[in-house]
Amino acid sequence: MREPADTLAPPPNVRFRRMRPEDLDRVVEIEKDGFRHPWSRDLLERELAHAWSTILLATEEAAGGGEGVLGFIVFWLVHDEVHVLNIATALEARRRGIGRALMDAAADAGRRRGATLATLEVRRSNAPAIALYLDLGYRQVGVRPNYYADEGEDAIVMVLDL
Numbered sequence: 562m563r564e565p566a567d568t569l570a571p572p573p574n575v576r577f578r579r580m581r582p583e584d585l586d587r588v589v590e591i592e593k594d595g596f597r598h599p600w601s602r603d604l605l606e607r608e609l610a611h612a613w614s615t616i617l618l619a620t621e622e623a624a625g626g627g628e629g630v631l632g633f634i635v636f637w638l639v640h641d642e643v644h645v646l647n648i649a650t651a652l653e654a655r656r657r658g659i660g661r662a663l664m665d666a667a668a669d670a671g672r673r674r675g676a677t678l679a680t681l682e683v684r685r686s687n688a689p690a691i692a693l694y695l696d697l698g699y700r701q702v703g704v705r706p707n708y709y710a711d712e713g714e715d716a717i718v719m720v721l722d723l
């Protein structure tokens with residue numbers, strides 16, 4: 562396992578930028594491919610408007626020119642804490658280090674603004690996401706029983722010291 566502050570270089574040619582309203586269609590598409598109970602377009606739109614919320618996109622130049630969006634992360638910065646609410650990598654871009662790079666970018670943004678802790682909740686059954694968070698140095702600190710009302714699934718609470 563890597564040390565918590567030990568970030569790897571992001572994959573070559575991948576860039577990060579904040580989401581804009583015109584990215585909504587693509588983000589909704591990635592969200593729908595990633596989750597059985599995806600966030601709605603409305604929810605994503607509201608998230609874009611919150612001053613405390615950041616949605617970062619991982620992008621890359623598309624084969625025929627233009628920009629392709631490979632994944633996104635939603636996080637809140639409140640006091641000294643980065644709270645990760647949502648992350649997804651497009652199906653065709655999985656296992657290329659995009660999820661890791663997005664998590665690292667959120668942690669870096671938090672550190673630059675004085676955050677000392679990152680927190681998140683993850684479904685107990687979400688093995689790929691839990692593997693990613695453990696690889697980044699997150700540790701499990703608790704369980705919220707039946708946190709996900711849709712299926713009565715427990716949330717694992719994880720934290721990382723920044």
Ligand SMILES: CC(C)(COP(=O)(O)OP(=O)(O)OC[C@H]1O[C@@H](n2cnc3c(N)ncnc32)[C@H](O)[C@@H]1OP(=O)(O)O)[C@@H](O)C(=O)NCCC(=O)NCCS
Pocket residue numbers: 595596647648649650651654655656657658659660661662682683684687688689690692693694696
């Ligand atoms: C979880 C998710 C964001 C990971 O994105 P990704 O870009 O494929 O992840 P990365 O390529 O950066 O993987 C980094 C590490 O995480 C772990 N990991 C990622 N996906 C994994 C999988 N399917 N199985 C086991 N380990 C996995 C591995 O340790 C991996 O390192 P490695 O490829 O060198 O073995 C992606 O699977 C996804 O979008 N899932 C659907 C949405 C979701 O569940 N989001 C999390 C909500 S809490």
